Amino acid sequence: MRPNFHELVRKRLPQLTRETAHEIADHLGDLYDDALRAGAAHRDAVAAALSALSDHAALIADPTAVGRLPSGAAPWQPGQSVTRSSRGGAMLVNLQRDVRYAVRMLRRQPGFAAVMILTLTLGIGVNVAVFSMMRAALLASLPLPDPDRLVAIASWTPQSGAHTDFSYPLYVDARDAASGLAGIAGYLSDAVGIATADQRERVVAEFTTSNYFDVLGVRMQAGPGFTGADERRGAALVAVISDRIWRSAFASSEDVVGRTLSVDGQACTIVGVAPPGFTGFVRGERADLWVPLNQFFPLRHRPDMLDRRNTSWMSLVGRLRDGASPSQLEAALTSALRGAAAENNAEWRMRATPASGGDTSLVEGLDRPLQLLMGVVALILVIMAANLANLLLARSYARQAEMAVRQSLGASRVRLAQQLIVEALVLATAGALGAVLAGTWVARAFEVRSAFGSTALSLSIRPDWAVVAFTALVSLVTALAIGVAPALGLRRVTATEALKAGGDMGRVVVTRARLRGALTIVQIAVSLILVVGAGLFLRSLSKIRAVDPSMATDRTIAATLNTTLRGYDEARARQFYSAVLGTMSAQPGVESAALAFVLPVTAGGMRTNLRAGSTTPPVDAPIEFDMVPVSPGFFRATALPLLHGRDFSAADSDTAPRVIVINERMASRFWPSRDPVGEMFKIGGDESYTVVGVARDTKYRSLREAPRMTMYLPLSQFHESSVNLVVRSSLPVDVTIAAMREAVRRADPAMPIYNVRTMAEHVDRSLYLDRLRARLISTLALLALALGAVGIYGVVSYTVAQRTREIGIRLALGAEPSRIVALLVAGGARLAIAGIAIGTGLSVWLARGLAAQLYGVTPADPIVIAGAALLLFTVAVLATYLPARRATRIDPMLAVRSE
Amino acid sequence: MVLAAIEDAPRHGYDIAREIDSRSAGVLRFHVASLYPMLYRLERRGWITGRWVERAGHRRRRYYRLTPEGRRTLAAQRAEWRDLIAALTRAAGLESA
Numbered sequence: 001m002r003p004n005f006h007e008l009v010r011k012r013l014p015q016l017t018r019e020t021a022h023e024i025a026d027h028l029g030d031l032y033d034d035a036l037r038a039g040a041a042h043r044d045a046v047a048a049a050l051s052a053l054s055d056h057a058a059l060i061a062d063p064t065a066v067g068r069l070p071s072g073a074a075p076w077q078p079g080q081s082v083t084r085s086s087r088g089g090a091m092l093v094n095l096q097r098d099v100r101y102a103v104r105m106l107r108r109q110p111g112f113a114a115v116m117i118l119t120l121t122l123g124i125g126v127n128v129a130v131f132s133m134m135r136a137a138l139l140a141s142l143p144l145p146d147p148d149r150l151v152a153i154a155s156w157t158p159q160s161g162a163h164t165d166f167s168y169p170l171y172v173d174a175r176d177a178a179s180g181l182a183g184i185a186g187y188l189s190d191a192v193g194i195a196t197a198d199q200r201e202r203v204v205a206e207f208t209t210s211n212y213f214d215v216l217g218v219r220m221q222a223g224p225g226f227t228g229a230d231e232r233r234g235a236a237l238v239a240v241i242s243d244r245i246w247r248s249a250f251a252s253s254e255d256v257v258g259r260t261l262s263v264d265g266q267a268c269t270i271v272g273v274a275p276p277g278f279t280g281f282v283r284g285e286r287a288d289l290w291v292p293l294n295q296f297f298p299l300r301h302r303p304d305m306l307d308r309r310n311t312s313w314m315s316l317v318g319r320l321r322d323g324a325s326p327s328q329l330e331a332a333l334t335s336a337l338r339g340a341a342a343e344n345n346a347e348w349r350m351r352a353t354p355a356s357g358g359d360t361s362l363v364e365g366l367d368r369p370l371q372l373l374m375g376v377v378a379l380i381l382v383i384m385a386a387n388l389a390n391l392l393l394a395r396s397y398a399r400q401a402e403m404a405v406r407q408s409l410g411a412s413r414v415r416l417a418q419q420l421i422v423e424a425l426v427l428a429t430a431g432a433l434g435a436v437l438a439g440t441w442v443a444r445a446f447e448v449r450s451a452f453g454s455t456a457l458s459l460s461i462r463p464d465w466a467v468v469a470f471t472a473l474v475s476l477v478t479a480l481a482i483g484v485a486p487a488l489g490l491r492r493v494t495a496t497e498a499l500k501a502g503g504d505m506g507r508v509v510v511t512r513a514r515l516r517g518a519l520t521i522v523q524i525a526v527s528l529i530l531v532v533g534a535g536l537f538l539r540s541l542s543k544i545r546a547v548d549p550s551m552a553t554d555r556t557i558a559a560t561l562n563t564t565l566r567g568y569d570e571a572r573a574r575q576f577y578s579a580v581l582g583t584m585s586a587q588p589g590v591e592s593a594a595l596a597f598v599l600p601v602t603a604g605g606m607r608t609n610l611r612a613g614s615t616t617p618p619v620d621a622p623i624e625f626d627m628v629p630v631s632p633g634f635f636r637a638t639a640l641p642l643l644h645g646r647d648f649s650a651a652d653s654d655t656a657p658r659v660i661v662i663n664e665r666m667a668s669r670f671w672p673s674r675d676p677v678g679e680m681f682k683i684g685g686d687e688s689y690t691v692v693g694v695a696r697d698t699k700y701r702s703l704r705e706a707p708r709m710t711m712y713l714p715l716s717q718f719h720e721s722s723v724n725l726v727v728r729s730s731l732p733v734d735v736t737i738a739a740m741r742e743a744v745r746r747a748d749p750a751m752p753i754y755n756v757r758t759m760a761e762h763v764d765r766s767l768y769l770d771r772l773r774a775r776l777i778s779t780l781a782l783l784a785l786a787l788g789a790v791g792i793y794g795v796v797s798y799t800v801a802q803r804t805r806e807i808g809i810r811l812a813l814g815a816e817p818s819r820i821v822a823l824l825v826a827g828g829a830r831l832a833i834a835g836i837a838i839g840t841g842l843s844v845w846l847a848r849g850l851a852a853q854l855y856g857v858t859p860a861d862p863i864v865i866a867g868a869a870l871l872l873f874t875v876a877v878l879a880t881y882l883p884a885r886r887a888t889r890i891d892p893m894l895a896v897r898s899e
Numbered sequence: 900m901v902l903a904a905i906e907d908a909p910r911h912g913y914d915i916a917r918e919i920d921s922r923s924a925g926v927l928r929f930h931v932a933s934l935y936p937m938l939y940r941l942e943r944r945g946w947i948t949g950r951w952v953e954r955a956g957h958r959r960r961r962y963y964r965l966t967p968e969g970r971r972t973l974a975a976q977r978a979e980w981r982d983l984i985a986a987l988t989r990a991a992g993l994e995s996a
Contacts, residue, residue: 026960056931058933
């Protein structure tokens with residue numbers, strides 16, 4: 001019995017229009033009839049007919065078959081059971097097909113796919129890494145409730161900018177004045193040694209007021225936390241530990257509250273455990289301990305410091321109450337504190353700046369370098385994208401025959417372009433997945449240091465929504481960029497051209513070649529930008545290195561001693577110091593041994609800011625100078641020349657009149673026309689010193705700084721519990737170090753001595769950021785250069801392969817091989833020159849933004865630019881020459897015959 | 900090829916497939932699922948039109964015929980084919996020389 005094909009088709013493919021179903025059914029019917037006529041059995045004939053429907057994907061994707069009724073057809077009868085797919089449905093099906101097809105194509109060429117995906121992972125991954133770092137260091141908010149209500153509080157003058165240090169009494173005034181608008185807490189951080197019965201560790205602790213956790217919005221995991229009485233003088237010693245310490249030192253035990261923990265030698269009672277994820281307010285530091293302010297070590301021995309108004313040492317943070325605005329807070333604080341701060345500068349005011357990211361003082365210096373890095377890796381991505389686009393272009397040429405046939409069968413260019421872009425998207429997705437994983441791993445492995453350079457910053461880098469969104473965006477843009485290239489190369493290819501595969505005729509080839517050439521020029525231009533950038537930073541680094549700090553860096557060794565680690569009071573510390581110095585000075589071969597609070601070229605130090613006219617002799621502008629307590633012999637130990645007067649001596653004891661040694665700059669500022677030795681220097685009404693010597697200027701904070709004023713004081717008159725032992729000796733380095741360790745051990749066997757370094761190393765360490773920048777950019781520039789070279793090599797190889805027949809014919813006709821090479825090299829050189837020209841223009845324009853980070857080098861340094869251009873040109877010509885030479889070895893006979 | 904198949908007379912889908920099959924001596928064969936979408940595409944391009952035709956004694960079937968633009972396209976493509984054949988012939992002639 002003849003089957004009802006109409007019903008069959010409608011049942012099988014209900015989404016077809018009635019007309020299409022009818023047409024198909026007719027076709028099947030004819031197939032059946034023909035099969036029968038050819039002698040097949042009924043069942044086989046039916047099977048033959050139905051097999052024609054097996055791959056109906058194209059059919060149900062066609063908009064006519066599915067989307068609308070052809071004109072003049074019969075209208076729909078009510079009750080028809082045919083469902084109509086919408087246009088959108090057709091598009092979705094198309095997309096599915098394209099994705100499946102793309103995956104199939106890539107599986108067939110695993111090598112090609114692997115190269116593409118790996119390159120994408122690298123290019124996108126590097127961007128993800130830098131973005132993760134930026135996010136962790138600068139962009140992300142702290143894991144606190146309503147972080148936008150947090151503000152950092154500082155005083156401000158137009159002359160010296162923001163000042164973030166406050167004294168305790170001033171804090172109390174601020175807290176009370178603002179109580180209606182905001183809660184204000186104070187804090188500072190420092191490293192401490194903690195110990196339980198079986199573990200010792202050095203951690204970062206935040207010393208805070210008792211309302212700190214309330215203001216930040218942190219709820220204890222366990223225990224009550226601080227109470228109001230904890231920060232006052234004489235209160236019991238308490239501490240709040242972090243989740244990490246709770247887990248590692250106390251095994252997350254339930255009864256941790258009430259147990260004791262030794263903090264810098266003193267037993268504290270644990271009153272709380274901070275929630276996991278909270279590591280303090282200072283960004284870039286991981287705090288594991290919170291202790292009330294009054295336990296800050298200097299306060300242990302000078303508890304009256306808590307009440308002194310003229311010592312500023314803590315930072316303030318506030319949380320705005322509902323409805324209050326930062327400017328309201330600023331106004332209230334300014335009017336309330338003006339009197340308390342004794343400021344008669346009319347422009348002095350208080351500022352409250354949003355601090356949802358916490359205290360950024362440690363990471364502030366990172367924003368420019370990270371932005372720079374971001375720009376660099378973005379450029380690398382551009383180069384890689386150009387490379388990949390070229391690759392895809394070449395591959396699409398190989399599939400030209402397939403494309404042409406499909407076009408002549410009616411596929412539209414739009415559909416084919418769509419498919420190419422989907423292919424690129426599939427690749428980019430694979431690359432993106434790899435990039436997120438690789439990127440965060442790289443970011444974590446990369447140790448970031450602050451401007452202080454001495455400790456690595458602790459940044460919590462993890463893939464959060466922002467990183468994923470960034471990756472998706474970058475991948476999408478990259479995919480579109482590289483997919484567009486071969487799609488553009490598609491033209492309305494006719495059947496004739498389709499069958500001319502490999503030929504060197506036809507506009508198709510020229511279009512492709514032009515596109516490849518343009519991409520190569522882009523690569524070269526971007527490579528030049530990066531090479532110029534690397535050159536600028538390298539030159540800058542060498543100039544910084546050449547700065548003369550005016551002191552000796554050879555034969556001088558330093559180490560750090562911290563008497564608080566052993567719980568010394570001032571008397572014991574002094575004893576210790578003199579014992580160590582005595583032993584070292586007696587050592588044969590040691591020219592000089594001394595102690596210093598900070599060494600030159602150290603980021604950080606003790607700084608005093610004074611208003612205009614507050615000194616004697618007075619100056620009429622606000623001043624800032626460093627104060628450096630040192631022992632006698634410091635200037636000899638560091639070979640820092642004393643220009644006038646004398647060094648400190650044993651006579652400048654604690655009971656003797658106060659003396660200071662000032663540096664040249666300070667001398668010329670306060671006593672411009674006379675020798676200041678013997679003069680009196682007074683700060684305010686009560687601090688007065690006699691100047692006994694003038695020392696040569698050196699670099700105090702960094703080699704790049706502008707000249708600053710410094711005042712040296714005798715350590716005996718200005719005691720510091722943590723100092724650097726600095727020794728100048730003619731002995732070999734390791735012998736001197738051994739002697740230093742022995743001297744310390746003899747004075748106190750349990751005193752740790754750390755951070756042992758030569759002065760040369762010390763100075764070099766201060767250059768850490770600059771060296772890092774230079775190294776990073778140089779590496780990336782080299783990568784870019786390699787990529788650019790590969791790009792050119794590829795283009796020229798490709799041209800040679802394409803034009804094999806033409807070249808072969810020319811050779812057969814008697815052309816000189818060297819002329820052919822010259823022709824090809826000239827072509828490559830033209831691309832290179834174009835790229836270099838564009839790149840130079842862009843470099844000059846972009847480098848202007850770098851001026852602040854460079855030292856002694858102008859952004860448009862001609863030597864660097866010329867060098868970069870020359871380097872790139874050489875590389876380009878070489879990359880052109882090598883494949884060009886291959887052309888000359890083409891056998892003319894083979895070439896003419898080849899396809 | 901499809902255009903050529905309906906050059907001399909309108910045909911319906913099955914006939915077109917059979918025509919191409921026989922003209923190419925079995926080398927080219929069309930699948931149902933790719934033939935009709937292609938016909939619809941050509942129709943959308945405006946090179947062919949389809950009409951349902953009822954003839955006495957026959958089922959209703961859809962016949963396709965060339966449009967004037969279709970004829971022009973066919974002529975142009977034919978010309979290119981001729982050029983290609985000539986070029987290939989010349990190249991082949993060179994080779995044996």
